[in-house]
Amino acid sequence: MMLLSIVLYLVLVAAVLMYRPPLLVGSLLVIAGTLLLTVFESGMWWLLLPTLAVLAILNVPEWRRRLLVAPVYELLRKAMPPMSDTEREALEAGTTWWEKDLFSGRPDWERFAAIRPPRLTEREQSFMDNEVEQLCSRLNEWDVQERQDLSPEVWESLRKFGFFGLIIPESFGGRDFSPYAQSRIMSKIASRSLTAAVTAMVPNSLGPGELLVKYGTEEQKQRWLPGLADGSELPCFGLTGPEAGSDAGAIPDLGVVCKGEFEGSEVIGLRLNFHKRWITLAPVATVVGLAFQLRDPDGLLGDPDKVDYGITCALLPADHPGVEAGRRHNPGAPFMNGPVMGRDVFIPVDWIIGGPAMAGKGWRMLIECLGAGRGVSLPSLATASAAMCYLTVGAYARIRRQFNLEVGKFEGVQEVTAEIAAGAYTLEAMRELVTRGLEEGTPAVLTAMAKYHATERMRVLVNHGMDVVGGRGIQLGPRNFLGPAYHSLPVAITVEGANILTRSLMIFGQGAIRCHPYLIDEMESLALEPDEGLDVFEPIFMGHLGHIASNAVRLLWYGLGGALLSPVPGNANDFSRRWYQRINHLSVALATCADVALGVLGGELKRRELLSARLGDAHSQMLIACSILKYHVTQPASSAADAHAAYALQQALYSAQQALLAYCDNFPRRWLGLLLRIISFPLGRALLPPADNLVRQLGDLIMEPNPVREALAAHVYLSKDPEDAVGRVETTYQLLLSVDEAWQTVLHARDKGELEAEDFDAALREAVDKGLIREQDLEPLREYDARRFDCLLTDHFEQLG
Template identity: 70%
Template sequence: MLLALILFIAVLTALLYYRVSLLAGSVLLLLTLFVLALFAGGMWWLFWPVLAGAVVLNYTPLRQQWLTRPVYGLLQKAMPPMSDTEREALEAGTTWWEKDLFSGRPDWNRFQAIDPPQLSEAEQSFLDNEVETLCGMIDEWEVYQQQDLNEGTWQYLKEQGFFGLIIPEEYGGRAFSPYAQSRVMSKIASRSITGAVTAMVPNSLGPGELLMKYGTDEQKQRWLPGLAKGEEIPCFGLTGPEVGSDAGAIPDTGVVCRDTFEGEEILGLRLNFRKRWITLAPIATVVGLAFKLRDPEGLLGDPDKQDYGITCALLPATTEGVQIGTRHNPGTPFMNGPIIGRDVFIPLDWIIGGPEMAGRGWRMLIECLGVGRGISLPALATASGEMNYLTVGAYARIRRQFNMEVGKFEGVQEATADIAVTAVTLEAMRQLVTRSLQDGAPSVVTAMAKYHATELMRSSVNHGMDVVSGRAIQLGPRNFMAFAYRGIPVAITVEGANILTRSLMIFGQGALRCHPYLFDEMQTLEEGDRDRGLQAFDGLLLQHLGHVFSNITRLKLFGFSGSYFSPVPAGCDDFSRRWYQHLNHMSAALAVCADVALGVLGGELKRREMLSARLGDVHSQLFIACSLLKFREHEAPSEALDLHVEVALAQALYKAQNALLGFLENFPVRVLGCAFRLACFPLGRIHKGPSDEQLRRLGDMIMEPNPVRSLLAKHIYLPQDGEDAVGRVERTYQTLLQVDGTFQRFQRAWRKGKVSGQDLDSALADAVAKEVISEEAAAGIRHYDALRFDCLLTDDFESL
């Protein structure tokens, strides 16, 4: 009997693990039970209930009467209605690899087939020439003092097509890939936050992208060539005093009416709007606007429809009634200001896409926001992370306290190790996210990228401020940290505030877009024809139940076995194998916990933002871990890269585990929370994060020339000019590397009393006299020490 029961459980587990179809699984299970009952007669007690259950599940009329219909009715009452804006937001964009991670059973062979993004010859040339030249033209301290880029820089941006990177070549643009756009923006950002933001906006959410995707041929011909050449400067008015992250709450209006335009009475729109925080608005020549369209007189042809919803239009900044030109002061001196319009009358065909696109603006915005979230802001963050790696790592080696480099202190190493890991994580994320944008517009991936990249930027820059300390505080042409620090609030706030992105978007959209059945099920619940909705729901429910029980089975097996036997990509090496297996376990845990949350809390989960945010964190960290594995797979192998990636993976899975435990510990149904914690981690916590030894090794490595430092240096602008804020640090660091051996030998001799002297010069003279070092070596140390002292100085001014 015991053996028969064990065999039955083994067969059931295998059927659920491999998710055999209902009919085939039922037959196999019943045959197994029948054979077992013949050898162990007491098993008949189990055979008959299983047979009855199999009949009910496989015979459609019985299944629908006893299972589907009650569940369908219950959910119709429990689920809140889906608004039009919610539906449009969910239907906008595409899904990508994040859907596999949410499913609980990622297809690693599909992941292996994803090739990393590559630059074309033209894109690489643009980075090496035009972008390099632009960076050399910008002095961020000068920009700060003048509160603007100089005229020559503006002209170069326009003439060289920096504002038309996304515009097709047929209209005079460069048609760069998402990866190339990101590389261009991050290299500019490594030199100037102001320059980067200026170049980002025309290539992000704005008229150019909206016209390319939705504009009429006439609109494209009218505007795209001028935008590509920089003859037209665009801005897009979305946010305002009453609307920030909740773009659906736009109070600005457009009313369909008749009026005179250019001497002729036409059908058009009367706009009234107050927009604020609009980048490039003070100098824009063409304005994109989002507003709510109303047609109270039915002039558009539908007398029963008055409210059309959010609509987007494009108009010249010189249009009568438009007030533009004043500036906000966002701290970083890029052009940003308000736009006000009172009784602005425009023709109907100024609606982007023409009159037939009236009311389609919300979907247009949701799809186009992905570029800003997935390219521009993560590029800004990546530049900061990579610059911090090089500058803070070098400074930690140059700066000495208590006769030792400050980067050797363990407290500092904890911070610099995190800077090192963050830089690699940001670069890895950039590559996988921009690769996803080549295949579509994945809204969940780009939300993850925006939130986590900018939060990592915040962490990295704050660590850098701690290490560089007073040298990073005093503003002036020597400061290489201050402007990145001042730019953090911009990155955190724009394109959807980070709090909202984390607590509402990543899981809120992710659950419905990435779940294989949930969104389709919700649509059947709103079906007007109940019988037709019930028929569609029946098949989805059956598949959903199979999905849930299969994932629970996989989760239990992975939890007890340590996921050692779970699938990994073909050809996976020993380093990556274990990480892929951990991802299998955490993916199954995420899928199960998400289904539990959705099944128990239903619509209430929308209001349980702390719970949903934690599930979003799990999902995001799994995606980050995948980006790290893909990054390592395609970069030149080295011990340094392995260490950086290993620590980054340990951090990602540690964060995912803690987020999942936090979700389960705070789940409102405590019994279920405890039960599923046991199911997810039956042997206790698995991931412990990086060890102190790993952090010490990284803390040492960030101060040394290593393959990762060289890799990151290729993506940023690294000047060698000793009068430049960054160039001064880099020149001093490279000089230190040249004299380091003799300098360390001299320092040891001085500390141990083998060399005497009250100051450096006298001690060097004594060291040469005692043949501890050569005269040439002493001259090199004197030269380095002069650079070192100059590198430590901050700026002072006669008056402010």
Template identity: 65%
Template sequence: MLITLLLAVAVLAALLYYRVSLVASSITMVLSVFVLTLFESAMWWLLWPVLALVLVLNYAPLRLKLLSRPVYNLLAKAMPPMSTTEREALEAGTTWWEKDLFSGQPDWSKFSAITSPTLSEQEQSFLDNEVETLCGMIDEWEVHKKQDLSEETWAYLKKAGFLGLIIPEEYGGRNFSAYAQSRIMSKIASRSITGAVTAMVPNSLGPGELLMKYGTQEQKQRWLPGLASGDEIPCFGLTGPEVGSDAGAIPDLGIVCRGEHEGQEVLGLRLTFRKRWITLAPVATVVGLAFKLEDPEGLLGDTAKVDYGITCALLPADHPGVEIGTRHNPGTPFMNGPIRGEDVFIPIDWIIGGAEMAGKGWRMLIECLGIGRGISLPALATASGEMNYLTVGAFSRIRRQFNIEIGKFEGVQEATADIAATAFTLEAMRELVTRGLADGAPSVVTAMAKYHATELMRSSVNHGMDVVAGRAIQMGPRNFMAFAYRGIPVAITVEGANILTRSLMIFGQGAMRCHPYLYDEMQTLEASDPEAGVRAFDPLLMRHLAHVFSNIARLSLFGLSASRFSPTPTEVDEFGKRWYQHINHMSAALAVCSDMALAVLGGELKRRELLSARLGDVHSQLFIACSLLKFRESQSPSEAVDIHADFALTQALYRAQTALLVFLENFPQRWLACLLRVICLPLGRIHRQPSDDQIRRLGDLIMQPSSVRSLLLSKVYMPEDAEDAVGRVERTYQTLLQVDDTWQRFNQAWRKGQVSGVDLQTALNDAVAKEVISEEAAAGIAHYDALRFDCVLTDDFEQL
């Protein structure tokens, strides 16, 4: 009897695993149970419930009465109504590979078809020439003292087209790809966060992008050429004293009315607004504004409609009533300040897209915010991570304590290994995210990129501060860590505060946009005719149930087999195969746990931010793992690449597993949480943190020349000036590499007493006399030691 039951379960599991159609599955199950009863007559009782279930599922009137209508009514009561703002946010943007990861069944053939982004000849030339020139013009310490870029730098930013990278060529712009924009901003940020932020804003959320996507032809002709040439400097007023991450709560108001403009009475708006934290506002010549629009007199043509919602308009900065010019002090001296206006009248055609776009500003903003989240801020974070790798890795080999390089201490290696893996991860994420942006505007992916890139930046820079220690604390022209450290809060806060991005956006949007059925089901709940709603809901529910039980079957098999039999891309080596299989397992676990959470908590899950954030973490770490695999496959095979990828993948899957376990530990229905825990991880924890051996290997590797170091070096600006904060470290490091063998041999001899001397020079002289090293080698060591000592010095000033 037990064997018979197991065979029946095996047949059902196979049907669910392969997602066989309902009719075919029903026939197969009935026949299978009938055949099994022939061998075990005591199992005849099993045939009747199977027949009953098959009848209910396949006979539509009975299914509607017993299943679909009760579930529909239950959901209609449990789910809160969706606001217009929420609907527009969910409908904005597109979905991409993250949808496959959320489904529980990633299509690896689709993933294999995703190619790594590349630069065009024009983009590469711009990086090699204009960007290189710009970086060479900037001295971040001088920017810090002046609290602004030099006039020469401002002029070059405009002349070389840095403010019009996204604008089409027909308007004088460069029309660069998302990947090129990221590489450009990242290279500038590796030199100057102030310079990068200044160039970022016109190319992310700002009038340029809004005009290109939604502007009228007249508006494009009026503004885009000036924005491309730099004759016009844009800013965009969104946030204010009462509104930050909750951009939908904008209190600024525009009232439709008639007024005078250029001597004529025209239909327009009377605006009252108070904005703050607006980057480039103090120097802007054109201001984009987001506000709530009301038409109390029905002047737009619809007398029944008063509240139009969020609207975006564009107006000259010197327009009467607009007040700008003062500055905030965000710690990094890019231009940032408030904008105010009271009863400012503008013509109706200054609404971006014209009067017909009145009230459509929220969706416009949501879609355009993705550029800042997916390109600009991750580019800044990537630059910080890569510069941290290069400078801290070099410094940890140059700096010695207890007569040994500090990078050899295991405690330090725990930090430097993480720095190394973080830089590798950030570059991998950049490539996959910008590739996704080339295919659309995936809102969930860009939210993941913004949150995790900037958090990785925070972790990496903090580790770097620990390693470099007192040398990193003291401000001055020698300090190569300070400005990245000061820039962390900016990256964490802007374009949506990280806390809310994680707790509300990644899973909140991810569940609705990435789930194959949930959003459509929610739509049916709002049908004006309940009967029509139930009929539309019925096929969705059946497909949803098939999706859930199929994922449970897949997850059970993956859990018991450690996912060893799960599908992988056709062309994958042994290194990648196991990681793809682990992703299959965690993807199925995410899908099952998400469906269970939505079924049990319903609309309450939106308010259970701790739970939803952890599911979002699982989703994000799976995306990060995919980016690492894709990035590794795009590189020339090398041991260094594999060491970095292995460490970073170990971190990503461990973090995904940890987030899943913490979710289950806090899930309110304890019996269900325990059951899910057994289904998800029946063999216990699969993934562990990077081992001590992995930490030691990567901690050693970050201090050595390698293919990964060379790769990261090609992505950033590395100054040749030996008096530069970064250039000094790199020159000293490269000099060390030239003398390292003799330096180590000499140090060992000195330490063992084979040569003697009260200081380095006398010891070198003794080593030459005893033929431990040559005279030429001694000169090289003396030269290096002078550079080393200069490299570890800290700035001091007569007065502050």
């Protein structure tokens, strides 16, 4: 009886903690329940007394503050590391979206169900069907490689059709397209030429156009935006340099406020010295955006007590006296990229973007504008590369035969082609969810996740594709359909912040503070004067305590019960229901592990990059899984879509689970890590990687016509020209599909010795004579055999160099 009473007491306390009623109500419920248990078991008094003591401390304000809140407050004030201005601005910039729900441990699935997928407007669809198609028809990546530049016709098309002004308002001559439309446009261009896509991408991501639209003065907008929209002005933005790459906040480039002569008059301005490297479009730019540290030693900006203003952004003509540009780097892909330098360059103070009032606010401006590059442009390149891998590698694996079998039928090959198939499906799903989030704000954590995981997935999938096609992908030339993507991988991985930095510092570093329901408010209260800060801190801290307790109890419950009773969206179906419940389990595990890390390690967590990266991985993979579920439900139902989604979901959530397990196994307090592991996964691993039967299914599907292939093909430029690098593979594949039954009949007959002719053409005639194939099959089979062999060939040249 005593044991049963203790169990009932624990269940009562757990239920109160899990459902989090108001503190007084919950306390009364616990007291009433414990008193009732003492009626049946008098020995329960020994639990009632300490329970009353704890609840008294929590409910009596004076006791709570003196014994609990004030000591914690003082401890945190001493332990909290100082925050730099750039860190503070980065944390304050931008918004949060669905990623915050996942971090809370209690996702609001009805809110998720209400998220509508992005769609092109009529105007955007018309642009895709006309201007984008025309541009893609004029692109040839091998021609670009040989020129080391886009052709004059392509440059003219980019200007004429308004590709440089996709983000600029229509009132200034721009297109003013949505993030989703921008992503779709860049993907289609990238499927034809990554060089052209990068060229079109830069003016529409981090650069003068976006900064002017959001922060520019009316005079600056009128001066620059019409030219940027029609391409008569080409922009670049100088941010990184030899001593400041991923740590862009540490740029040493300096602007000093002073007086100088401009257009014959003495004005207040800036004396700039800068050395920028790796600046895309710099060799052809007509207008240069610059980020630099601003100092005002003489108080000319109006505040005599302020000298160091911090990072500031300005805009100046590329031919302004003292500005040096025009030479090129060689990034391995032939897009325009080079240095921008200046020594003692004087500009009027009005050339600061936004005018003098925006002096020192450049870092926040840049952080808020990085979303286009991180969330739209770079992921769109990755999505295009993945889709083209699906289409070309899948077709090639069907065409190419070894050991009398299509290479795509070998299980070793299917292990990687299945990942290509699921990866392409995943990236298309991510594109829809991320661009939808960007339509509602500037979610910095979401876009960092998109940049890192999309470009890393691109790296994996393109390398898998090279493994399948072998020498056909290695030998460069006009026939190579995979080499250009392979050579562009380092660009996607390193720009907009190197992927190592994005994963190890940014995703969880920003996510923990921006997405946590209490942390940023607690940090702000700690920065206040003690008396005021304690008053602000107390209700936040008590809410945080309830959050931790509720998550811990729910985590154990979900771990024991498989989260089978956890909430799911009202529109969940038989396919999705179980996946939502698995996300519930992983979400509360992430929330609990993150709170333990923040509480135990505090500021030391900034240096524990291996731990924070794993928490960021778990957070990201859950977001990826959500994007897959959203995409799956909005696409036409099919068994192929189910197979792709199941593989992708299994892969994402298994990766999230493994990241959390690795976090627990490597937590510095080993006993606490073990306890977290037991609470999070009391029955052991809840998820497994995709099974072999799913690998084989996707390995077969990627070689077959199926709804997923059709959906991916609709978003890229799939040439039908048999002399084109991609068109040669696609048209040969389509011809194979039309003759496949007869083709397989002849091959099997030769394998079995039913056809005696050694010459293949003679074997075809023999097959007709023996009634194995029809007369009308003869010419299509001969044509396919010739096209098949031609499809396998690589380019060769008289002389290189």
